[in-house]
Amino acid sequence: MLYILTALKCEASALAGLPGKVIVTGVGERALDNISKISLSPSDKVLNIGICAGSNKGEGYLINQVISADTGRRFYPDILFDSGVSEMSLTTYSEVVNKVSENMLCDMESALICEKVLKVIPPSNLAIYKVASDNGEKFPTANEVTELIRTHVNEIRKIAELLSEGDDDRTYSFIPESVIEELRFSQYMRNELKDIEHYCVASGREDELLGLIEKFRSEGKIPCKDKKTGREILDEIYTYLR
């Protein structure tokens, strides 16, 4: 699942129709509470979109480094796709910044988002895209923000699509639970079988393992009498696969 996080409603309103679920987090520390409500899983993707202070008003950037001005911590989203978008470093402040210098972007949420979501998802599942809206002196109106984001929506859509690519949770288990029950395995042996199944999927040998289990059944070895005979089956599987 792709979550698209924006701090403001006026940012989100420009993003209708994008793949993923748009969530308005609120500004600054408030964002943390709302992000905490998302039950992220390690395969989820997060795209943070928003305005920031920067000298090149109207420019959009992918963020390759986020620095927390409060803690000094640095975060690095892995940009593993080629979107052609310019990249910049960004600093997150807990208070409004009234002056920005050249080659500097500032916001109030990114570091908080990084800190929270990178505890769950890989850095390659996080992308941050910011549009410089002001230089800290004159803030845009809500309508202006919506328009500003809207002018970049094609770029944002491209990033969202690239970030969503390869979004599959592959499973490595294929032996029916009913068969595993018949093997009378201990928990340790079940874990061993899990690794064996994983190997068979990685090497394309699932059918061989299923065929072997059928052979054991036809020989009367399955269902197993007890853990000891289960162990013997497991050892035979190892011998065959090795």
Place this chain on the structure above:
Amino acid sequence: MRFTHIYVEEKAFEYPLTGKILNKLPGASVIRIKHYKDVFDRKRQNAVAQKENQSLIIAVRDGNRIFKGAPVCQSFGQKNFYYSSSMMNCPFDCEYCYLKGMYPTSNMVVFVNLEDYRKDVEDKLSEGPMYVCASYDTDLLAMNGLTGHADFWKEMALSHEDLLVELRTKAAIDVKDSIPNVIYAFTLSPEEVVASYERSTASVSSRINAASKALSQGAKVRLCFDPIIKISNWEDAYRNLIEECASKIDFSKLTDISVGTFRISSDYLNKMRKSFPDSEVAWYPYFIKDGVAQYEPDTDKRMQEYVLDLVCKYTEREKIFTWN
């Protein structure tokens, strides 16, 4: 080599090598960082995806730079066996490589404070001769055009007679020198293994040709049939490989030969499995013995002896080193 992102430690900008490397990589995003570990050691990195889009980290190595050789590594009978990591991670993508279990990332690090390495080696040399494998945790020869690290180690060998340097590679490098205390070690695998498990490396025939040419230049050459990988037709594959080698290389001129089956610390294997869930090599049901994962002992022994016998047809046994 195409790096999309280059992370540069602030203090690395003070070293001329940093500028030289950056000049060779125009178009990449350069990101100024505090410490290489902030990027290299991040948690939950997707090493599979990173391998397709490798980033380079340019850094300064503090602390230990020279390490005692590990027990699973071949010392070739040398006392004072050390290895050095002036780079971390590899431009190649070998599915069985222990680096996949050793590092939490596929990104590469190049250290630019080579003069500190020089000093460390010289300090150790004051205690006696030493043997340094400089290209264990990377492929210095493959990266030499960008980093010049292999040249650095060759210069070190030239200026220190009591230093023996091994430069191991899977590239087909053009050796033009013959430094008596530098060993060019070519890792050779059957073409089937190269095609399936050694992505981006040079073809085996080009490596064999490169080794042959290096020998004809008078360079010291080591052949490494290590790791031997168990593929379905491994006997035929390794016989063909060694016959091809023998047809192009005069084994009597080789410094020595290494033969060893695949083995990896079980700790690294566990990490490798987590990082590379679709790796057939990582998920193979190995036999764990004394914290080392390897093929089932009878198979392991049979594979090593088989390859050893093949190599023995072309050279004396004393020239061949095995890891157990």
